[in-house]
Amino acid sequence: xxxxxxxxxxxxxxxxxxxxxxxxxxxxxxxxxxxxxxxxxxxxxxxxxxxxxxxxxxxxxxxxxxxxxxxxxxxxxxxxxxxxxxxxxxxxxxxxxxxxxxxxxxxxxxxxxxxxxxxxxxxxxxxxxxxxxxxxxxxxxxxxxxxxxxxxxxxxxxxxxxxxxxxxxxxxxxxxxxxxxxxxxxxxxxxxxxxxxxxxxxxxxxxxxxxxxxxxxxxxxxxxxxxxxxxxxxxxxxxxxxxxxxxxxxxxxxxxxxxxxxxxxxxxxxxxxxxxxxxxxxxxxxxxxxxxxxxxxxxxxxxxxxxxxxxxxxxxxxxxxxxxxxxxxxxxxxxxxxxxxxxxxxxxxxxxxxxxxxxxxxxxxxxxxxxxxxxxxxxxxxxxxxxxxxxxxxxxxxxxxxxxxxxxxxxxxxxxxxxxxxxxxxxxxxxxxxxxxxxxxxxxxxxxxxxxxxxxxxxxxxxxxxxxxxxxxxxxxxxxxxxxxxxxxxxxxxxxxxxxxxxxxxxxxxxxxxxxxxxxxxxxxxxxxxxxxxxxxxxxxxxxxxxxxxxxxxxxxxxxxxxxxxxxxxxxxxxxxxxxxxxxxxxxxxxxxxxxxxxxxxxxxxxxxxxxxxxxxxxxxxxxxxxxxxxxxxx
Amino acid sequence: xxxxxxxxxxxxxxxxxxxxxxxxxxxxxxxxxxxxxxxxxxxxxxxxxxxxxxxxxxxxxxxxxxxxxxxxxxxxxxxxxxxxxxxxxxxxxxxxxxxxxxxxxxxxxxxxxxxxxxxxxxxxxxxxxxxxxxxxxxxxxxxxxxxxxxxxxx
Numbered sequence: 132x133x134x135x136x137x138x139x140x141x142x143x144x145x146x147x148x149x150x151x152x153x154x155x156x157x158x159x160x161x162x163x164x165x166x167x168x169x170x171x172x173x174x175x176x177x178x179x180x181x182x183x184x185x186x187x188x189x190x191x192x193x194x195x196x197x198x199x200x201x202x203x204x205x206x207x208x209x210x211x212x213x214x215x216x217x218x219x220x221x222x223x224x225x226x227x228x229x230x231x232x233x234x235x236x237x238x239x240x241x242x243x244x245x246x247x248x249x250x251x252x253x254x255x256x257x258x259x260x261x262x263x264x265x266x267x268x269x270x271x272x273x274x275x276x277x278x279x280x281x282x283x284x285x286x287x288x289x290x291x292x293x294x295x296x297x298x299x300x301x302x303x304x305x306x307x308x309x310x311x312x313x314x315x316x317x318x319x320x321x322x323x324x325x326x327x328x329x330x331x332x333x334x335x336x337x338x339x340x341x342x343x344x345x346x347x348x349x350x351x352x353x354x355x356x357x358x359x360x361x362x363x364x365x366x367x368x369x370x371x372x373x374x375x376x377x378x379x380x381x382x383x384x385x386x387x388x389x390x391x392x393x394x395x396x397x398x399x400x401x402x403x404x405x406x407x408x409x410x411x412x413x414x415x416x417x418x419x420x421x422x423x424x425x426x427x428x429x430x431x432x433x434x435x436x437x438x439x440x441x442x443x444x445x446x447x448x449x450x451x452x453x454x455x456x457x458x459x460x461x462x463x464x465x466x467x468x469x470x471x472x473x474x475x476x477x478x479x480x481x482x483x484x485x486x487x488x489x490x491x492x493x494x495x496x497x498x499x500x501x502x503x504x505x506x507x508x509x510x511x512x513x514x515x516x517x518x519x520x521x522x523x524x525x526x527x528x529x530x531x532x533x534x535x536x537x538x539x540x541x542x543x544x545x546x547x548x549x550x551x552x553x554x555x556x557x558x559x560x561x562x563x564x565x566x567x568x569x570x571x572x573x574x575x576x577x578x579x580x581x582x583x584x585x586x587x588x589x590x591x592x593x594x595x596x597x598x599x600x601x602x603x604x605x606x607x608x609x610x611x612x613x614x615x616x617x618x619x620x621x622x623x624x625x626x627x628x629x630x631x632x633x634x635x636x637x638x639x640x641x642x643x644x645x646x647x648x649x650x651x652x653x654x655x656x657x658x659x660x661x662x663x664x665x666x667x668x669x670x671x672x673x674x675x676x677x678x679x680x681x682x683x684x685x686x687x688x689x690x691x692x693x694x695x696x697x698x699x700x701x702x703x704x705x706x707x708x709x710x711x712x713x714x715x716x717x718x719x720x721x722x723x724x725x726x727x728x729x730x731x732x733x734x735x736x737x738x739x740x741x742x743x744x745x746x747x748x749x750x751x752x753x754x755x756x757x758x759x760x761x762x763x764x765x766x
Numbered sequence: 767x768x769x770x771x772x773x774x775x776x777x778x779x780x781x782x783x784x785x786x787x788x789x790x791x792x793x794x795x796x797x798x799x800x801x802x803x804x805x806x807x808x809x810x811x812x813x814x815x816x817x818x819x820x821x822x823x824x825x826x827x828x829x830x831x832x833x834x835x836x837x838x839x840x841x842x843x844x845x846x847x848x849x850x851x852x853x854x855x856x857x858x859x860x861x862x863x864x865x866x867x868x869x870x871x872x873x874x875x876x877x878x879x880x881x882x883x884x885x886x887x888x889x890x891x892x893x894x895x896x897x898x899x900x901x902x903x904x905x906x907x908x909x910x911x912x913x914x915x916x917x918x919x920x
Contacts (some may be wrong), residue, residue, distance in 0.1 A: 321797070449829035449830035465787060465789055466788075466824065527888035614850055
């Protein structure tokens with residue numbers, strides 16, 4: 132990812148920064164260099180947009196601007212950014228300073244954008260977002276409900292800055308909090324400020340960050356240093372990419388938070404543990420660390436304050452359990468990442484047996500905001516005991532898939548229906564799974580539930596890291612519970628018996644339900660086994676594993692009973708309980724289903740209604756996928 | 767081209783001789799060769815000063831390590847929750863039928879390795895699979911066949 136303006140920025144001679152004044156001077160220099168009359172083209176290079184071809188879009192912008200003889204004065208700065216958030220509309224292009232928002236931009240559209248918007252200052256109407264209710268085009272990002280109903284503070288810079296260029300971050304106010312802390316605050320002040328803000332860990336359990344830091348300080352008092360600070364970037368929930376987006380889109384925010392934490396705790400060594408599947412996050416953080424070192428913001432004697440700190444990246448190797456604190460430490464130590472019992476807390480005996488503070492990516496990214504703007508400002512966001520905002524990944528059967536940041540305590544319906552635009556088929560959502568495999572399934576009837584740590588836990592779900600998976604009436608809760616159990620059984624490290632054997636047995640019982648077998652007593656057994664696992668498992672992977680199953684039983688028991696007593700899957704998902712047929716009124720006889728059927732069990736003459744031989748059908752669903760006329764039905 | 771031994775030596779020299787670098791070493795060897803051979807496991811064991819059994823334990827504990835060579839093309843079907851709900855499992859089954867292997871296996875002609883992954887972060891385009899480093903999005907069974915045909919005619 133290289134940018135036009137990187138070349139320009141490298142001309143800014145900064146060298147090592149030795150004070151807050153040096154940082155401010157550099158910031159002013161960068162801002163002064165920026166020509167305010169120049170337009171900026173921001174092309175989203177988040178994973179979703181890249182998968183949708185946004186790299187070709189940014190390349191085309193660069194190529195046309197280089198070769199078309201466009202006037203130097205109006206030649207825009209072309210930037211590639213982290214995830215802009217509205218993933219289902221990608222590839223996204225934002226034109227600043229007007230804030231014109233273009234969606235689903237293809238390379239062939241670039242020429243027109245340059246001609247109309249860059250040269251003649253007119254919008255390209257067909258690429259604008261249309262209000263789903265009125266059909267009216269909406270010109271700027273700020274007017275789109277998906278964005279203006281959010282409160283983006285952690286995501287504020289993501290999608291606006293070039294994550295590979297520290298100058299862009301410094302111009303946006305990066306490292307101001309660090310400079311402020313190093314020059315005007317004692318380490319104790321920093322801990323007090325974080326404690327006062329009410330910040331709680333964004334990784335899942337919501338433990339108060341300030342209290343964790345105080346615990347580590349007490350341990351250091353008792354046994355002396357060193358103490359370690361660690362970033363948990365092992366985001367493993369399937370269907371969650373918030374931390375990935377933060378690390379890719381604003382790596383300096385995470386780094387600045389980590390350095391602040393190190394200063395507060397008197398740590399000189401830190402680690403960033405990043406999931407194996409996030410190579411771009413690793414790359415951007417490596418670049419960020421190298422650039423910060425060069426400016427004297429990381430390493431020896433930071434900003435000439437006498438405080439030294441450096442950090443190293445550990446890439447994960449593909450184990451979900453390594454998101455658990457003690458397993459993560461074991462993995463950093465170079466071993467198989469299995470957790471250990473928690474009667475000794477990690478703040479006392481963590482990495483290498485030393486006091487250690489491990490916080491999640493989003494938690495660290497909140498730290499500079501709190502130090503910069505103050506705990507009072509922060510604690511006004513959100514609700515009592517659940518301050519600040521939370522970033523969610525809104526995915527599944529919802530119109531507006533993407534990254535969403537809202538104050539804690541926002542009602543579920545606002546997130547799914549107002550920001551998310553509801554379910555594609557227009558019906559109310561059936562349930563929302565929060566917190567991934569460790570979370571729970573919240574039914575539509577609880578749509579007004581406040582989304583914060585305490586309310587979700589009370590409902591039997593869990594905040595988790597922030598995945599929010601929307602389900603509609605075509606999703607079967609038994610199948611979903613089974614999916615998560617299969618996932619967790621595979622990811623269980625096998626060290627403790629409740630998790631290793633308990634999850635397998637839970638899966639077996641659920642599996643019988645999906646085949647229409649089992650009895651109501653099995654549901655009771657399932658619940659009692661789940662309780663045993665919650666009580667007995669060694670780590671949070673095990674203790675939270677029964678949540679999806681328990682909440683689906685709690686809220687959707689009738690659906691379980693339909694499987695067991697009537698051998699019926701109301702959502703039409705469980706293979707043994709459904710049959711496929713072809714609607715004679717809708718079938719055009721195109722023959723597509725018959726050609727694709729792996730069993731060759733669909734027959735019919737050309738242009739005549741086709742029929743499925745249900746005896747030989749393996750219910751793979753391919754006919755339904757391939758039919759363009761929605762003629763294949765599930766019964 | 768350098769021999770495997772020389773390349774492994776080069777990788778080893780990038781890191782201090784300490785057990786904590788075991789995972790780093792295995793990751794680098796795998797990205798150079800696509801898998802970790804018994805010989806390289808022994809070399810890592812000698813260098814980092816950990817018993818070979820522990821190297822094996824680490825190499826088999828983490829999903830990203832392979833102990834067998836992979837095929838020319840790697841098909842990784844996403845089974846993150848969003849992809850699963852939108853039919854990712856059907857895509858896996860279709861590929862298993864077409865390639866006549868199970869997920870996690872490599873075809874006999876060493877052309878395809880089929881794997882599943884837990885979320886690649888492209889949930890808006892589900893179901894998704896990665897063909898080597900390229901994303902294939904909004905998959906259907908029909909699309910899968912076209913993708914395989916395209917690879918074959920390349």
